[in-house]
Amino acid sequence: xxxxxxxxxxxxIQEGENLTVYCNSSSVFSSLQWYRQEPGEGPVLLVTVxxxxxxxxxxxxxxxxxxxxxxxxxHITAAQPGDTGLYLCAGEAPNxxxxxxxxxxTSLTVxx
Amino acid sequence: xxxxxxxxRHLVRRRGxxxxxxxxxxxxxxxxxxxxxxxxxxxxxxxxLQKENIIDESGxxxxxxxxxFPKEGPSILRIQQVVRGDSAAYFCASSPAVxxxxxxxxxxxxxxxxx
Numbered sequence: 048x049x050x051x052x053x054x055x056x057x058x059x060i061q062e063g064e065n066l067t068v069y070c071n072s073s074s075v076f077s078s079l080q081w082y083r084q085e086p087g088e089g090p091v092l093l094v095t096v097x098x099x100x101x102x103x104x105x106x107x108x109x110x111x112x113x114x115x116x117x118x119x120x121x122h123i124t125a126a127q128p129g130d131t132g133l134y135l136c137a138g139e140a141p142n143x144x145x146x147x148x149x150x151x152x153t154s155l156t157v158x159x
Numbered sequence: 160x161x162x163x164x165x166x167x168r169h170l171v172r173r174r175g176x177x178x179x180x181x182x183x184x185x186x187x188x189x190x191x192x193x194x195x196x197x198x199x200x201x202x203x204x205x206x207x208l209q210k211e212n213i214i215d216e217s218g219x220x221x222x223x224x225x226x227x228f229p230k231e232g233p234s235i236l237r238i239q240q241v242v243r244g245d246s247a248a249y250f251c252a253s254s255p256a257v258x259x260x261x262x263x264x265x266x267x268x269x270x271x272x273x274x
Contacts, residue, residue: 053201080262089163089250089265090202135201139261146215147192147252147263152201 050074051138051150059156063125068134068153071118076138079119080147081110084133126157161186163253164233165266172241172273180236180269184253191234192252192263193219193226202250208234241273 051072060066070079078097082090094103096112096119103110107130109122123130136150164183172178184191189210194202204218208228219226223241228234238245248270252263 078261082265089165089267092262092264095262133201137263146207147204147261149194149202149204154199 051136051148053134053136053150053153055153056151057154057156059158060126062127062157062159066123066126066155068121068123068155069118070120070136070150072138073117074138075116075141077116077141078139079112079116080137080139081119081121082135082137084135085131090133090135123155126155128157128159131155131157163188163251163264163266165249165251165269167269168267170269170271172271174242174273175240178238178241178245178271178273180238180249180251180271181233182236182251182253182266183233184251185264188253188255188264190254190261191228192254193234193236194250194252196248196250196268205236205249238271241271243273246271246273 051070054069078095080095081093083093084090094105094110096110099114099116101112107124111120134153137147140146163185166181170178191208193205195205196202206219206226207215211230223239225237248268250265250268252265254261254263
């Protein structure tokens with residue numbers, strides 16, 4: 048089992064603050080995806096990172112893949128209430144025929 | 160291009176009945192994944208299928224649960240003799256065939272309530 052641990056598990060911040068969510072594993076992944084899930088909906092893919100050390104930006108969201116491709120972080124600048132949701136990382140394990148392993152999730156609440 | 164379609168969105172079953180959850184993958188996708196989610200929790204892997212093949216069912220209970228992805232038609236997750244503990248949201252995701260980076264896209268889920 049390729050275990051992905053996310054931290055923190057819960058996060059409540061004021062609008063305008065910055066935050067970082069972490070996704071860590073002892074296993075190497077071919078790629079890593081970040082998803083956001085809102086209540087009552089399915090997860091929506093935000094980004095895929097593939098190369099060790101890769102950084103991708105999506106407006107106020109910055110995603111980084113660790114050099115060893117075992118961990119990743121998501122940084123949100125100037126959080127807004129619309130960022131509220133469950134953030135999930137998922138790693139694609141090599142040599143498993145495209146199997147995905149999901150992290151434990153970070154529940155973010157941005158207070159207006 | 161329609162996304163992943165799951166139906167029904169909501170399903171209520173009495174204890175002992177059967178629940179059948181359907182998932183139509185995105186066009187051109189031949190891989191399907193089923194996940195289960197309890198409130199305030201992440202996604203728990205259940206089963207990974209390709210057309211007519213079960214690739215990995217390590218996350219699926221050995222009794223009462225089964226899944227298929229036939230050559231034609233949607234993937235089906237079947238839960239026989241449901242119990243209260245089966246109440247959860249069940250999500251399906253699909254991805255294209257092997258090659259390059261694989262990205263999975265999710266449906267909106269089926270919320271099963273066992274009464």
